[in-house]
Amino acid sequence: MITKADTVAIPLKTERRKEITPVDTLKKFFMWFVIIWFTIFTLMPMIWLVVSSFKTNTELVSSPFSLPTKWQFQNYINAFQVSGIGKMLLNSLIISIIATVLNMMVASMASFSLSRFQFKMRELVFGTIIIGILIPINALMVPYFTLINKLGIYDKHVGLILTYAAIGLPISTYIIRGFMSGLPVELEEAGIIDGCNFYDRFFKIILPLSRTGIVTAATFQFLFSWNEFIYAMLLTSSQNVRTIQVGIRYFSNQFTTDYTSMYAAIVISIVPSILGYILFQEQIISGLTQGAVKG
Amino acid sequence: MGSRLTRHDKIGIALFLIPAITLFIAFFVYPVGFVIVTSFMKWDGIGEAEFVGIKNFSTILGDKVFIRAIQNNIWWSLSGGFIHVPMAALVAMVLSKKPKGWKFFRTVYFFPNIISVVALAMMWMAIYNNQYGALNAILGKIGLQSLQNNWLGQLGSAFPALIIHWIFNIGYFMVIILAQISTIPQDYYEAAEIDGADGIKKDIFITLPLIKGAILTCMTLSMVSGLKHFESVFVMTNGGPANRTMMLTLYVYNQLRNFRYGLANAAAVVLIIIGICAIVGLNRLFSIDFKKIGRKKISTGGVK
Numbered sequence: 206m207i208t209k210a211d212t213v214a215i216p217l218k219t220e221r222r223k224e225i226t227p228v229d230t231l232k233k234f235f236m237w238f239v240i241i242w243f244t245i246f247t248l249m250p251m252i253w254l255v256v257s258s259f260k261t262n263t264e265l266v267s268s269p270f271s272l273p274t275k276w277q278f279q280n281y282i283n284a285f286q287v288s289g290i291g292k293m294l295l296n297s298l299i300i301s302i303i304a305t306v307l308n309m310m311v312a313s314m315a316s317f318s319l320s321r322f323q324f325k326m327r328e329l330v331f332g333t334i335i336i337g338i339l340i341p342i343n344a345l346m347v348p349y350f351t352l353i354n355k356l357g358i359y360d361k362h363v364g365l366i367l368t369y370a371a372i373g374l375p376i377s378t379y380i381i382r383g384f385m386s387g388l389p390v391e392l393e394e395a396g397i398i399d400g401c402n403f404y405d406r407f408f409k410i411i412l413p414l415s416r417t418g419i420v421t422a423a424t425f426q427f428l429f430s431w432n433e434f435i436y437a438m439l440l441t442s443s444q445n446v447r448t449i450q451v452g453i454r455y456f457s458n459q460f461t462t463d464y465t466s467m468y469a470a471i472v473i474s475i476v477p478s479i480l481g482y483i484l485f486q487e488q489i490i491s492g493l494t495q496g497a498v499k500g
Numbered sequence: 501m502g503s504r505l506t507r508h509d510k511i512g513i514a515l516f517l518i519p520a521i522t523l524f525i526a527f528f529v530y531p532v533g534f535v536i537v538t539s540f541m542k543w544d545g546i547g548e549a550e551f552v553g554i555k556n557f558s559t560i561l562g563d564k565v566f567i568r569a570i571q572n573n574i575w576w577s578l579s580g581g582f583i584h585v586p587m588a589a590l591v592a593m594v595l596s597k598k599p600k601g602w603k604f605f606r607t608v609y610f611f612p613n614i615i616s617v618v619a620l621a622m623m624w625m626a627i628y629n630n631q632y633g634a635l636n637a638i639l640g641k642i643g644l645q646s647l648q649n650n651w652l653g654q655l656g657s658a659f660p661a662l663i664i665h666w667i668f669n670i671g672y673f674m675v676i677i678l679a680q681i682s683t684i685p686q687d688y689y690e691a692a693e694i695d696g697a698d699g700i701k702k703d704i705f706i707t708l709p710l711i712k713g714a715i716l717t718c719m720t721l722s723m724v725s726g727l728k729h730f731e732s733v734f735v736m737t738n739g740g741p742a743n744r745t746m747m748l749t750l751y752v753y754n755q756l757r758n759f760r761y762g763l764a765n766a767a768a769v770v771l772i773i774i775g776i777c778a779i780v781g782l783n784r785l786f787s788i789d790f791k792k793i794g795r796k797k798i799s800t801g802g803v804k
Contacts, residue, residue: 232699236594240605243591246668247608250623253634257626269637315520318513322505330517337528341728341775343749344768347538347761348531351545371527374520403512432616434731435753450618454735457625464632471622475615482614486607489614494676 251475258468265465280469287459288470289444293452294477300362300448301430304369308426309419311370312377313385316415317407319378320385321393331382337375343435353440360442368440369430377422380495384418385411424485424492431478449474535772539765549762556766560751566767569746570774572659576747577726577778579663581719588673589715593703595674596681606678609671621732624665628652628736652737659745662736673718680714681707716786724778728771748774 257265258280260273284290319331349368358364388411396406412419437448453474460467482489505513539556543549560566591609595602612620627634628651636648651661688706697705730749733739739746739754748771755764 236597236599239591239594240599243668243670244605244608247611247671250627250634251611254623254626262632265632269632269634270641311519311523314516318516322509322513324505324510324513330521334520334524337524339776339779340528340532341749341771343728343730344752344771344775345527345531345535346752346756347764347768348534349527350756351534352526352531367523368527371523374523374527378520403509407512407516432618434616434618434734435749439753439756450616453616453618453622456622464626464629468626471619471626475619475623478615478619479611482610483607490610490675493613493672494679 254468255472258465258472260465262463262465280466281473283460283463283466284470284473287466288452288456290449290452290470290473292444293447293449294474296362296446297431297448297450300365300369301427303362304366304373304430305423305427307366308370308373308377309381309423312374312422313381313412313415313419314407315378316382316385317411320382321406321411331378334375334378338379342372346435346439349436350439359440360446362446364440365437365446365448368436369426369433372436373426373429377426380422380425381415381418384415388414420488421492421495424488425495428489428493532772535765535768538762539769541762543761544759545761546759552762556762557770560763560766560770565743565746566751568743569748569751570770572746573727573729573748573774575659576663576729577723579667580722580726584667584670585673585715585718585722587668588670588718589677589711591670592674592677592681592711593707596678596707606671606675609669609674611671612666612669613672617731618735620665620669621735624732625652625736628661628665653741655741655744658737658741662733662745665736666732673722676718677711677714680711684710720779720782720786723782724775727775727778 253270256272257269259276259278260280261277264273315334319327353359353364353368356364358367392410392414393401393406396410401409432450433448434450434454437451438454441447441451453471456467456470460470538549540551540553541549542552542555595606626632630636630650630653633651635651639645639647649657651657684707688710689702692702692706728749729747730753733745733747734750734753737745739750748767752764752767752771755761755767
């Protein structure tokens with residue numbers, strides 16, 4: 206039954222919605238001002254760099270904001286020839302992938318022991334590993350430098366791989382263990398009845414079920430390894446092992462005054478990150494934010 | 501699991517823990533111990549180390565460059581916590597209204613966080629460049645030639661220029677806060693509407709209190725990372741001009757490069773202490789339960 210009050214109230218409400226007050230306009234204006242300001246700040250430098258990388262150096266000076274009169278790829282050819290960027294990207298890829306796989310193996314094995322069994326030292330071992338998250342890794346430059354030298358793996362891929370796998374261990378263990386703890390106990394009890402031993406239960410039951418947690422931790426670990434700079438610089442010296450992040454820094458020495466070729470080299474070094482981000486956006490965002498919020 | 505472990509299980513548990521514990525001892529326990537012990541020694545890395553008591557600490561605390569580094573790190577942290585993160589919260593609240601194309605903007609704002617710090621620093625060096633840079637070119641175009649500057653080379657402008665190059669890159673914290681906003685039940689707003697609250701009131705009295713935890717977490721993260729920042733300063737100014745942009749980690753690195761390992765590690769100990777005090781202190785101050793926030797993240801499936 207429709208009362209009088211209802212019939213009056215409904216049009217009143219819609220009427221109020223449609224009415225645009227000066228405050229609404231101001232609010233809308235402010236909202237878009239914020240959105241556009243941050244878009245300009247984020248996007249403009251990149252666009253400017255990309256456009257400039259297709260110009261000649263004289264053009265860059267004479268008309269810094271116009272489109273290039275002729276889109277020429279000479280800068281990109283220079284970039285590849287001068288910087289050895291291909292080799293550096295390959296080094297980064299090899300080191301990041303192996304470090305991530307190693308880190309995941311070690312962290313998920315430890316997490317299995319630390320989550321699915323009750324034993325006396327369990328919380329002590331876990332707690333100690335977690336303290337590692339609090340330690341500013343940058344402060345350990347001298348010991349890492351001497352340790353890697355002592356192990357005889359200075360300026361070798363394996364030196365960086367081991368370092369990265371170890372640095373990421375506390376966070377990975379934290380994420381994966383948290384995930385494994387949440388799996389129901391019945392799963393393993395069923396496994397035991399079916400005659401699964403310790404290793405079967407890990408490889409056939411728990412590991413496959415922890416995939417989500419492992420992927421999150423792996424994303425975080427891979428991005429860390431790919432972007433790491435200090436130890437990539439400190440623990441290597443030759444171009445053979447140089448990663449892309451360290452390589453970028455040398456661009457200003459390599460290209461000296463050939464700015465547009467240097468811009469091309471920077472663009473090349475950014476492209477894989479942007480492509481990876483566009484392909485795996487949701488995964489990367491959740492990996493990065495979860496990893497950090499926990500760390 | 502049952503409390504009784506079989507012998508087989510015990511061996512398995514131990515075997516599975518060995519790699520992690522070995523790596524942890526080699527890369528955390530031993531290095532931290534090493535840093536602390538050698539911070540009391542005079543050592544060049546090759547010769548014999550010699551115990552000198554707290555001399556290293558009194559040396560660095562008397563070093564103007566070191567004090568400058570600490571000050572810079574504190575400024576870096578404060579701009580992170582009190583300018584960067586509040587801006588991120590503002591943008592998150594704006595995007596949570598789902599204006600046209602908000603997904604596109606969310607993606608774009610995250611770009612600077614996905615390209616490496618070094619690449620971003622190189623990009624901004626190109627913009628700040630004295631002769632070829634975009635910033636000076638813009639100033640020239642709009643008739644403000646008098647403001648043109650060697651941004652990273654001048655005493656006054658170098659440090660602000662460093663701060664500005666990252667302070668608007670709010671994507672990362674914005675995403676964390678945005679995820680928190682998306683967990684707020686819609687009924688809260690509907691209830692407030694019935695009580696006559698308009699848009700801004702809803703933002704201030706409903707959204708803000710409910711995302712306080714996420715904002716405080718972001719402030720902590722931002723401030724702590726500000727204490728150990730290295731890459732962009734190293735690439736863009738290397739501490740110059742005249743040590744105006746020196747940072748703690750860069751100080752450690754420079755001492756290491758000059759084979760003054762004792763001094764490097766004394767500075768590193770100060771860095772570790774400041775870092776841990778900051779985490780524990782801010783945590784107490786904001787009384788955040790990190791574990792709880794982490795769990796919430798999982799239940800909402802991260803960022804949607």
